Amino acid sequence: MTDLSTPLGDEILGLRAGDRVTLSGTVYTARDEAHLRMQKEGIPFDPRGAVIYHCGPVVGGNRIVAAGPTTSARMDTLTRFLIEAGVRGIIGKGGMGKEVVDLLRGRAVYLAFTGGCAALAASRMQLGGVFFPDLGMAEAVWVIGLDHLPLVVGIDAHGNDLFQRAREEAKAQCQARFHTG
Amino acid sequence: MAEALAEAEVRLPPDVEQAIRTAHAREKNPVAKGELGNILENIALAKKGRTLICQDTGIPVVYLTIPPDVPYTRVIEEAVAQGVRIATEKIPLRPNAVDPCSRKNSGDNTGQGIPPIHVRPGEELTVTVLPKGAGSENVSRVGMLLPTRTEDVVKFVVETVALAGARPCPPVILGVGIGSTFDGVAALAKEALLLPVDVMDPFERELCDAVNALGIGPMGLGGDTTVLAVKVKRAACHTASLPVAVNVQCWASRRATRVVEVRR
Numbered sequence: 001m002t003d004l005s006t007p008l009g010d011e012i013l014g015l016r017a018g019d020r021v022t023l024s025g026t027v028y029t030a031r032d033e034a035h036l037r038m039q040k041e042g043i044p045f046d047p048r049g050a051v052i053y054h055c056g057p058v059v060g061g062n063r064i065v066a067a068g069p070t071t072s073a074r075m076d077t078l079t080r081f082l083i084e085a086g087v088r089g090i091i092g093k094g095g096m097g098k099e100v101v102d103l104l105r106g107r108a109v110y111l112a113f114t115g116g117c118a119a120l121a122a123s124r125m126q127l128g129g130v131f132f133p134d135l136g137m138a139e140a141v142w143v144i145g146l147d148h149l150p151l152v153v154g155i156d157a158h159g160n161d162l163f164q165r166a167r168e169e170a171k172a173q174c175q176a177r178f179h180t181g
Numbered sequence: 182m183a184e185a186l187a188e189a190e191v192r193l194p195p196d197v198e199q200a201i202r203t204a205h206a207r208e209k210n211p212v213a214k215g216e217l218g219n220i221l222e223n224i225a226l227a228k229k230g231r232t233l234i235c236q237d238t239g240i241p242v243v244y245l246t247i248p249p250d251v252p253y254t255r256v257i258e259e260a261v262a263q264g265v266r267i268a269t270e271k272i273p274l275r276p277n278a279v280d281p282c283s284r285k286n287s288g289d290n291t292g293q294g295i296p297p298i299h300v301r302p303g304e305e306l307t308v309t310v311l312p313k314g315a316g317s318e319n320v321s322r323v324g325m326l327l328p329t330r331t332e333d334v335v336k337f338v339v340e341t342v343a344l345a346g347a348r349p350c351p352p353v354i355l356g357v358g359i360g361s362t363f364d365g366v367a368a369l370a371k372e373a374l375l376l377p378v379d380v381m382d383p384f385e386r387e388l389c390d391a392v393n394a395l396g397i398g399p400m401g402l403g404g405d406t407t408v409l410a411v412k413v414k415r416a417a418c419h420t421a422s423l424p425v426a427v428n429v430q431c432w433a434s435r436r437a438t439r440v441v442e443v444r445r
Contacts (some may be wrong), residue, residue: 115350
């Protein structure tokens with residue numbers, strides 16, 4: 001288990017798909033609407049070495065109540081500007097498309113967090129602040145302090161993708177059993 | 182109603198938790214074992230802190246049993262909806278119910294036809310709630326298969342999970358309906374999700390093993406555990422039909438039942 005902390009640097013180039021890591025430090029939540037807003041108005045934090053979390057949390061009072069990951073593939077076409085600005089980590093669930101796998105090469109990693117684990121996530125989080133609160137609770141950019149969130153390197157900076165590997169395996173198994181294309 | 186929903190949202194049924202525990206003990210892939218470990222820790226934290234198991238608190242699907250001396254009227258339907266509104270505010274739950282076309286959110290998890298209510302005769306007045314998340318609901322399928330090809334049922338079930346991949350937050354539980362009509366088979370598949378997952382008959386076991394051979398694994402990261410259990414419900418059907426439905430349910434298979442005291 002490797003312990004990572006933000007801002008991320010070249011240490012991520014040494015990670016391989018399948019490595020289990022923990023992440024501490026600051027992350028920024030962003031879903032569909034936040035990506036569109038940042039593209040239009042600029043990124044409201046220093047993106048160099050930053051980590052984006054695909055998440056629409058439930059925030060109550062000054063506290064993160066529930067904060068599991070959302071499906072990352074929805075952000076496939078909205079991710080280029082972040083990586084080009086220096087973002088070096090993306091946390092989410094389900095993996096991302098081939099264009100993002102290529103985009104991450106030599107630059108950044110995709111870290112998978114267990115889908116649905118809203119209570120576990122909240123137990124490792126401190127609320128730090130918010131950008132674009134007008135987007136609403138789920139879509140705003142929340143600044144969150146992490147304390148050893150357990151993650152898996154789903155896509156590394158060398159084109160290795162655990163999700164793609166599992167998809168290919170499932171397809172091959174289906175073909176072998178049912179003799180279909 | 183509100184009590185049953187509150188219970189379902191923070192505490193997994195013991196049989197589901199046990200199925201995850203068993204899968205965790207058996208899993209050989211280290212990444213998959215880690216994911217199952219995270220899920221078990223999450224379940225324990227939610228139970229202890231009475232917090233939400235998952236932030237997708239779902240659409241509450243409601244099953245009632247009505248005793249002979251209680252008339253089933255609009256009053257009961259309104260009471261169920263009111264229970265959902267109370268739970269949404271008090272727990273609180275994420276408001277998920279929207280108009281299908283305008284996408285306007287009602288803010289209280291109710292709306293036209295929501296919550297869906299299924300009624301059966303019974304000895305007592307009971308309310309069972311199954312909060313259904315969208316990630317797994319969206320990859321569920323109904324198929325009208327050729328009646329001469331009953332062997333295609335297995336293929337349809339396995340294909341459904343292969344097509345779904347990581348999207349339904351595996352490991353999943355599958356509710357399978359076989360028979361009935363186009364609408365009836367989907368209802369059967371959902372009702373199958375109410376059955377205990379700690380027992381499977383030989384056919385359910387066959388389906389379970391066939392799906393796990395896919396190797397999709399927890400969260401689609403690869404592994405031995407893609408499905409925790411398969412439950413099947415059957416009904417008779419038209420001689421020219423073979424309806425099959427697969428209702429996919431994420432590992433957070435939430436359900437709770439309360440007996441309602443009737444003042445007579």
